[in-house]
Amino acid sequence: MAPVGLILDAIADAFASLSDPELIEVVALTLVVSGVASVASLTIGVPMGTALGLGRFRGRSALRVAVDVGMGLPPVLVGLALLLLLWRSGPLGGLRLTFTPTAMMIAQFLLAVPIVVGLTATAIESLPAAAVEQLGALRLSLVDRARLALLEVWPGVVGAAVAAFGRVVSEVGAVLIVGGNIAGETRVLTTLIVQESRQAQFGPALGAGLVLLVISLVVNVSLSRTRGRL
């Protein structure tokens, strides 16, 4: 009976912890950090992915491989590399960004960009041959051609956005390394879960996990609903 009791207690504590003002602060920072990182990665990544998917240029396949590798980059490695760059005595030390939300945004942006680029390129590459030939025959400007192609693979682009946000909001390694998990400053939902678990505070950890799940669900559902719109 005892093991089940532990879990039931944790669940009860989890719901109790939801009204904790500290948790609300953490949720807000999580949404800002992952939201900014996702939007930035889409802004840069969608045009890059479109160029990669449509373009026929030298070095394209090498770039494609690099992007594919980037999609699976270990977050801790990205965090470590960024920390080295931002470290006080490192090349970008002058920016004083270590253990700040900005550093966390940069880390998540770096993790999300290859996903957005890769999935957008894949979506564009999946256009039927007839669409690609017709696209060429319309003799559009480069920008118009890209816009038309993107609109055509819109559900794929939405999928890229969903995947990018899902990746960064649930990621812990990179934000832990460059953010430091400082309470009230750089603590987000995932690092909060790590912190509470370490101290055997399973209730608050589970509560944070629930919130994370709900955020993922809401973002997923609302983005997915736009797939059918165009």
Place this chain on the structure above:
Amino acid sequence: MNGAGFDLVRGVTTVVFGPNGAGKTTLLRGLVDEIGAVAYQPQQPYLFRGLLGTNLGLGLSDEQSGLAGQYARRFGLGNLLAQPAFVASGGERARLCLARTLARPEDVFLLDEPLAAVDLAERPAIAATIRHALEGRTGVIVTHELEQVVALGDRLAIMIGGVVVQQGPVAEVMAQPTSEAVARAIGVTNVYDGVVVGDEGATSTVDADGVQLIGSGEVRVGQDVRVLVPAETVTLLQPDGSPTGGSARNRWEGTVVAMEPVGRLVDVVVDIGIPLRAIVTPGSVDVLGLGVDSRVVAAVKASSVRIVER
């Protein structure tokens, strides 16, 4: 000129004809790459997300969109333009893409099977619009249907196995294949330009350089037309009409001006006021005692003679 040996003749429409897999589409794509500034309609019409009307204007200026709209209405799409693209049928897609392509400003038009997805009944009117739109411009139209060759082309290029094996004016190529491969691909067909002078309901009568030809086709009196008389449908008879020509409505008396064996058969050219080729067996040649300068009657059933709007 290009790898396939195709001559691009400016200011006229050339129809590229050949069996499936002959390399016609590849030739057209090659021309697109080579020339660059072309109005190109690929074989597979593709519509993008959005309205049919939006698709119609893609890549066109406002003025060109207006012209595309006129073509679209002529093609029976006027009521559909506010509809989303996914509701369009295959034929509607083809017509919409064609309307857009015909409104393009380029001087060279490359159309890949523009009528393939279009209903048979609608083809003559659409073919007439294509002809009108391409007047004075350079056109290359790929097709594997002989009827379209006659309806659309000034020139004809026959493609077999990735190369152009014969090219020239339509009537010349169709009546005088230079090789057995060409003859097998298109048959030997007499092609005459003429004017419809009589409408008897099921059949029409055409005057071609003073010779009356009776055949069938959706045409009206006074219309400029092309008449197709396949050489193997021509029966040659003695000058007195024996053996009888049966039900053949077309009977022309003439003089044999040339005879040449083609494979196991004999290609006979009869001057009936216009040159008429007939493909007959060596047996017939013997029975009739045919030779150059022989007088003969050439007979063809009206149902074998096709009249195409031109």
